[in-house]
Amino acid sequence: MATLAELRVQIDAVDDELVRLFEERVRLGGQVGDYKIQNGMKIFDRQREREKLKDVAEKASTEFNKKGVQELFEQLMAMSRKVQYQKLVEAGALGRLPFIGVKELDTQNARVVFPGTEGAYSQAAMEYYFGEKCNSFYVRTFRDAMESIEEGAADFAVLPIENSTAGAVDEMYDLLVEFENYIVGETIIPITHTLAGLPGTELSDIERVYSKGVALMQASRFLDEHSGWQQISVANTAIAAKKIMEDKDKSQAAVCSANAAKIHGLEVLVDNINDDPNNSTRFIVVTNQKIFHKDAKKISICFEVPHESGSLYHLLSHFIYNDLNMTKIESRPVEGRNWEYRFFVDFEGNLAEPAVKNAIRGLREESRSLRILGNY
Structure with missing residues (x-):
């Protein structure tokens, strides 16, 4: 039986060959990209990739290897697409995104x-x-x-x-x-939330507390200390303050800002009732x-992904390969399609940058319903 050192020598030799073949594959993928650009063809051919994955899996000898080979080739094809998207940038084929860069927002006359x-x-x-x-x-x-x-x-x-x-x-x-x-x-x-009521209100007078649902939650520790208070959600913290003044009922109070209390003629009964002081x-x-x-540094987008394994993973890789820093991701259900989701992503960049155009081109081709929500 070979020693560990001998086995590692053999693995190193295989790895060297893999690197050589990888670079050869990337070169050929680039030539495919040139052909597609010259002939106006789309970079991403989903059906071709599915057929390729099925073909390479059938050549593997075990179920474990079939899955591994498919995963490997998914990565190889994804990297090949990214090379082709880069060629689109170099060829100027990405064009302009439908957003106009401005030096300043017109806030003076807005x-x-x-x-x-x-x-x-x-x-x-x-x-x-x-x-x-x-x-x-x-x-x-x-x-x-x-x-x-x-x-x-x-x-x-x-x-x-x-x-x-x-x-x-x-x-x-x-x-x-x-x-x-x-x-x-x-x-x-x-x-910074406060508890506000009519002037002269005592805490013992209060029976009902009004505010936006989120604000009630953010002050839940304080409110829960007064278990007899009924908590009632309204559209907005300031609307809650306005209601208390209009109703002129000392059994009611609002969770709102000190400014809202002042504007609507209320008295701050308890200041800074946030659970988290850094809210x-x-x-x-x-x-x-x-x-x-033109100096914007953050971009927000949203997109849907095919309901299949690895689809989100491959889309997010466009940020990695274009050296773009993703700062946030959220998901929301897609209306009318149970258990399918729309993803919202924030990342650093400017719509005028080639790397951003490259990433967006890849995301647009490989996702469903990509929308740019803004650059700011």
């Missing part, structure tokens, strides 16, 4: 919409991004804000998309798919124009 009412955290995010004197108005819901942009009543909307403790705002991801609106900016603000929310700035700042 009309901005935010959801909720005066004192909402969305208003605070809007004023932080656009300035306190911006021309703005509010609507009740996220959907109303998206419709305002689509209809041209507003140029921009400021909407929450992610909270540091509660996670993604699922409704916003669904609305980004439903509406033809695009992300052009973002801002992050701290979220913050990321807001996106959305418009109906396909534009991006």
Whole structure:
């Protein structure tokens, strides 16, 4: 029987041959890419790849090897496609993406919409991004804000998309798919909840607490200490504050910001009731124009994948091979197709960069329904 050292020498020799054959395969794949570009053919041929995987699997001697060979060739073909996509970039065949780069967003003359009412955290995010004197108005819901942009009543909307403790705002991801609106900016603000009531209210007076469901959850430890309080969800924290003032009932209180309490004439009964003192929310700035700042550094996209093994893995590899840093991934169910999902990905880059164009071309060809949600 050969010694371990002797076996390793043999493996090294096989590995050297594999490297040589790999480079030869990449070279031939590049020539295939040249042919496809010259003849206007698509890079990704799903049926051809399926036939190839079936063929190589039949040549393996055991079930274990069949599976291993298929996995190996899936990788080889994926890498070959990436070489061909790179050739498309070199040939200038990727063209321009349907977004226009601008030096600056026109924020001076813009009309901005935010959801909720005066004192909402969305208003605070809007004023932080656009300035306190911006021309703005509010609507009740996220959907109303998206419709305002689509209809041209507003140029921009400021909407929450992610909270540091509660996670993604699922409704916003669904609305980004439903509406033809695009992300052009973002801002992050701290979220500090207070318990607010009518002036002179005592904690012993309170029977019902109103707020947005997420805000109630973010203050759950404090609220649960008062087990007799009924917690009631409304559309927005500032709307909750407004309700308390309008109802003029000391048995009611709101979880809202200190600013919302002040605006609506309430008294802060207990300050800073967050479970997490570092609570913050990321807001996106959305418009109906396909534009991006020329210095933008983050891209958001969404796509669906074929409902088969390895499909998501192969799509995400486009970020690796183009040296793009993926910063976030979320999934949402696809309406009408049980147990199938749409993926939302954020990654670093600019739509003008060749590596980004290369990655998007590959993602577009190999996924279903790729959409660029914005570059900001």
